[in-house]
Amino acid sequence: MLITAVYPGTFDPITYGHSDIAQRAANMFDHVIFAVADSPHTNKRPVFTLAERVALAQTVFHPYDNIKVKSFSGLLINFAKKNKARIIIRGLRAVSDFEYEFQLAGMNRSLMPDIETVFLPTSPQYTYLSSTLAKEVARLGGNVQPFVHPCVYAALLAKMQANRQ
Ligand code: ADP
Numbered sequence: 001m002l003i004t005a006v007y008p009g010t011f012d013p014i015t016y017g018h019s020d021i022a023q024r025a026a027n028m029f030d031h032v033i034f035a036v037a038d039s040p041h042t043n044k045r046p047v048f049t050l051a052e053r054v055a056l057a058q059t060v061f062h063p064y065d066n067i068k069v070k071s072f073s074g075l076l077i078n079f080a081k082k083n084k085a086r087i088i089i090r091g092l093r094a095v096s097d098f099e100y101e102f103q104l105a106g107m108n109r110s111l112m113p114d115i116e117t118v119f120l121p122t123s124p125q126y127t128y129l130s131s132t133l134a135k136e137v138a139r140l141g142g143n144v145q146p147f148v149h150p151c152v153y154a155a156l157l158a159k160m161q162a163n164r165q
Contacts, residue, residue, distance in 0.1 A: 002030040002031065003029045003030050003031075003086065003087060004029065004030065004031040004033065004083060004084055004085040004086070004087070005025050005028075005029040005031070005032050005033070005086075005088070005089050005118070006032075006033045006035050006076070006080050006083065006085040006087070006088055006089065007021065007022050007025055007032055007033070007034050007035060007088075007089040007090075008035040008037060008072070008076050008088065008090075009035075009036070009037060010036070010046060010053075010131070011034075011036050011053050011056075011131065012044070012046040012047055012053055012131045012135075013047075013048050013052075013131060013134070013135075013148065013152045013155060013156065014056055014057045014060055014131075014148070014149070014152060015126070015129050015130070015131055015134055015147055015148050015152070016126060016146075016147055016149070017091065017093070017122055017123075017126035017129040017130070017147075018091070018131075019060050019061070019149065020122070020123050020126060021089065021091040021120050021122070022034050022061065022064075022067055022089075023064065023067070024120055025089045025118075025120065026064055026066050028118075029066075029087060030066060031066050031067075031068065032066060032067045032068070032089070033067075033070055033083055033085060034057050034067055034068065034069045034070070035070055035071070035072050035079060036050065036053045036054050036057060036069065036070070036071045036072070037071075037072060037073070037076075038050050038071055038072060038073035039073050047135055047159060048155070048159065050071055053071075054069055054070075054071050056149075056151055056152050056155055057069040059149070059151045060149045070083075076108065077108055077111045077112040077115065080112065080115055085115075086114060087115070087116055087117075088108060088115060088116070088118070089117075089118055089120060090104070090117060090118075090119050090120075091119070091120055091121075091122055092119045092120070092121050092122065093122045093126075093127055093128075093130075094127065101119065104117075105117035105119075126147075129147050134147050134156065135156065138156040138157065138160055139160050144156060
């Protein structure tokens with residue numbers, strides 16, 4: 001039986017930390033759905049629109065046959081069910097990620113008992129990387145090229161310039 005895994009997140013925007021996790025998941029499972037959340041929890045106000053976040057991820061994963069980018073809104077478990085996914089992928093950077101991720105996995109499990117969350121530890125070079133920091137460094141004029149795909153780099157520069165006007 002083919003196994004589909006969902007890797008959900010806000011991905012505002014996608015970084016090499018995210019793509020590394022997705023590619024490693026794609027080596028473990030038959031299909032990976034990179035699921036871009038439309039309406040994340042309220043304290044995250046995305047800088048990039050849903051369409052922009054999806055388009056950037058599509059460019060990044062273009063070379064990967066078994067990674068599909070989709071958007072979703074509402075409960076992740078409903079999206080997972082609709083796509084016949086039994087695995088949720090989450091990335092773990094540091095101890096600070098752990099508590100929230102552990103709660104989320106527990107909640108998802110109680111909502112849908114036959115779904116499993118699989119945590120993948122970040123690759124060491126991306127331990128300190130987050131979308132928030134990439135945006136902040138780009139805003140302050142720092143070089144974020146080592147942390148994001150060239151299409152994301154260009155989009156970040158354009159977005160920062162537009163926000164300055
Ligand atoms: P969310 O709104 O769900 O927190 P994010 O886009 O911030 O969405 O992150 C999606 C997932 O990717 C989370 O599981 C997060 O821990 C993981 N992640 C984010 N940055 C990295 C990174 N640098 N390395 C590994 N995993 C990461």
